[in-house]
Amino acid sequence: MSFINYASREINLKIVYYGPGLCGKTTNLQYIYQRTAPEAKGKMISLATETERTLFFDFLPLSLGEIKGFKTRFHLYTVPGQVFYDASRKLILKGVDGVVFVADSQADRLDANVESLENLRDNLEEYGYQLEKLPYVIQYNKRDLPNVTPVEELSRLLNPGKVPEFSACAPKGEGVFDTLKAVAKLMLISLKKNEK
Amino acid sequence: MLGSQSSLVLFDEEFSNITSILEKLLVEANAKALFLVDKDGQLISSTGETDQMDTTSLASLTAGNIAATGGLAKLLGEKEFSVLFHEGEKDNLHLSLVASRVILVVIFDQRSSLGLVRLRVRKWNEELEKIFNSLEKKAKEKGAGNQSFFAEITDEDIDNLFR
Ligand SMILES: Nc1nc2c(ncn2[C@@H]2O[C@H](COP(=O)(O)OP(=O)(O)OP(=O)(O)O)[C@@H](O)[C@H]2O)c(=O)[nH]1
Ligand SMILES: [Mg+2]
Numbered sequence: 001m002s003f004i005n006y007a008s009r010e011i012n013l014k015i016v017y018y019g020p021g022l023c024g025k026t027t028n029l030q031y032i033y034q035r036t037a038p039e040a041k042g043k044m045i046s047l048a049t050e051t052e053r054t055l056f057f058d059f060l061p062l063s064l065g066e067i068k069g070f071k072t073r074f075h076l077y078t079v080p081g082q083v084f085y086d087a088s089r090k091l092i093l094k095g096v097d098g099v100v101f102v103a104d105s106q107a108d109r110l111d112a113n114v115e116s117l118e119n120l121r122d123n124l125e126e127y128g129y130q131l132e133k134l135p136y137v138i139q140y141n142k143r144d145l146p147n148v149t150p151v152e153e154l155s156r157l158l159n160p161g162k163v164p165e166f167s168a169c170a171p172k173g174e175g176v177f178d179t180l181k182a183v184a185k186l187m188l189i190s191l192k193k194n195e196k
Numbered sequence: 197m198l199g200s201q202s203s204l205v206l207f208d209e210e211f212s213n214i215t216s217i218l219e220k221l222l223v224e225a226n227a228k229a230l231f232l233v234d235k236d237g238q239l240i241s242s243t244g245e246t247d248q249m250d251t252t253s254l255a256s257l258t259a260g261n262i263a264a265t266g267g268l269a270k271l272l273g274e275k276e277f278s279v280l281f282h283e284g285e286k287d288n289l290h291l292s293l294v295a296s297r298v299i300l301v302v303i304f305d306q307r308s309s310l311g312l313v314r315l316r317v318r319k320w321n322e323e324l325e326k327i328f329n330s331l332e333k334k335a336k337e338k339g340a341g342n343q344s345f346f347a348e349i350t351d352e353d354i355d356n357l358f359r
Binding site: 001002003004005006007008012014042043045047056057059061064065067068072075087088090091092094095177181184185188189191192 | 203204205206207208210211212234235236237238240250252253256257260263264266267348349353354355356357358
């Protein structure tokens with residue numbers, strides 16, 4: 001749920017990175033954090049286990065610039081991908097303005113992707129949201145690994161609605177900013193539509 | 197509650213009313229700092245000794261904390277836990293829900309006490325609820341009142357953000 005503050009002239013928007021365990025959600029945020037100028041970012045918070053798996057969420061606030069005199073801030077969150085953290089995952093989705101689904105391209109993670117996407121739909125529905133109606137993009141991550149499913153096949157399986165999709169290698173940053181820009185753009189366009 | 201897709205919109209009038217309530221509460225409760233945070237983790241307003249604090253992180257973690265506790269409440273068949281208290285060696289944290297949708301955070305030390313904070317929060321909570329309830333009405337009536345602003349956003353504006 002966006003937050004528009006006329007008094008301080010700010011717009012706040014919440015983006016959630018969703019996807020199966022180890023698909024690279026946290027890595028996306030880490031790369032964005034590393035490559036963003038100090039004045040445009042806040043502290044990155046990671047609530048993680050000792051083995052660096054996300055336990056509750058990662059959080060990264062970005063403030064990219066102004067639109068018509070309004071500071072535009074994006075709050076990026078990741079969910080914990082491991083199946084048994086579903087209760088926490090659901091909580092993070094509350095009030096979401098835009099979703100990035102990060103898929104793991106490795107062939108043996110195909111089922112995990114499909115399951116996670118279904119889980120995303122279910123959890124959104126509990127809040128009365130529909131994935132199709134939200135600003136939403138897909139990222140096919142880990143394209144650098146040898147045993148990956150072809151993008152065409154991933155797209156057929158995971159992206160029937162043909163939302164914007166990006167190939168990525170998150171640790172090297174490939175596709176990371178393209179993904180973020182695409183979802184941010186969809187969110188701002190949707191604000192514009194909703195308010196008309 | 198606001199509809200799931202609607203935004204929280206804050207106008208100058210309510211913002212200054214909220215801020216003046218927070219300032220009174222700060223003095224009456226002898227608190228160190230006060231924050232008002234949206235349940236989704238966005239900071240609405242703050243007052244007191246906030247210079248050394250990372251207010252954005254504080255807002256996000258507070259919302260996470262309330263969300264997790266709310267999840268626990270549901271598991272136990274409670275609607276929500278409306279007050280949380282965390283005790284530290286020096287500073288203490290008192291969290292309470294306002295109108296079920298915003299979180300009032302009070303940070304206090306030995307200059308105050310839990311009893312005093314609780315009393316003063318209860319006193320001002322109603323005033324804050326009134327403001328948020330009227331905001332909700334206003335947003336509905338005006339259709340958020342920001343047509344002109346968002347309709348004027350161009351594709352170029354959006355692209356410029358990412359230069
Ligand atoms: N080779 C390769 N490794 C990647 C890529 N993206 C992420 N990884 C690695 O995959 C592992 C898991 O990445 P994370 O970003 O922690 O995964 P996550 O999605 O946050 O996982 P959870 O927090 O458990 O949901 C890390 O060791 C990353 O370095 C990629 O594109 N290629
Ligand atoms: Mg993670």
